[in-house]
Amino acid sequence: MTKRNDLLNVFKALSDETRIRILKLLEEGELCVCEMVQPKVSFHLGVLKEAGLIKDRKQGKWIHYRIDDSDIFRRFLILSVLERTPEDVIKEDKKKLNEFLKNKKVKADPTGLKNKSLCCENNPQFKESQHG
Numbered sequence: 378m379t380k381r382n383d384l385l386n387v388f389k390a391l392s393d394e395t396r397i398r399i400l401k402l403l404e405e406g407e408l409c410v411c412e413m414v415q416p417k418v419s420f421h422l423g424v425l426k427e428a429g430l431i432k433d434r435k436q437g438k439w440i441h442y443r444i445d446d447s448d449i450f451r452r453f454l455i456l457s458v459l460e461r462t463p464e465d466v467i468k469e470d471k472k473k474l475n476e477f478l479k480n481k482k483v484k485a486d487p488t489g490l491k492n493k494s495l496c497c498e499n500n501p502q503f504k505e506s507q508h509g
């Protein structure tokens with residue numbers, strides 16, 4: 378990929394409100410795909426990953442995402458965009474995420490041995506988003 382195309386991919390990725398909302402959620406740390414309640418989240422995560430703005434790691438059958446801060450130029454762009462993105466843009470997203478995390482802790486195995494495998498199984502919105 379040429380540097381010009383690479384740059385175009387970065388700016389295209391940052392030009393979508395849903396992707397900015399996803400980055401804003403990731404600003405606080407790593408999240409599993411099931412914890413991000415967005416329409417077509419997998420598509421948007423793919424665009425962000427292709428642009429080099431996020432990294433993923435697989436844990437069992439779940440994929441966890443975080444902001445990729447290895448490239449200083451991309452990191453600067455992300456910080457600039459997030460700094461100018463008001464918190465109220467993701468207010469509802471954070472509310473849904475906190476409800477999901479609260480329910481996840483309640484339903485999780487008290488021994489802590491099975492918590493990892495329950496990730497997306499506890500999120501009915503994730504199942505719905507995969508069909509839409």
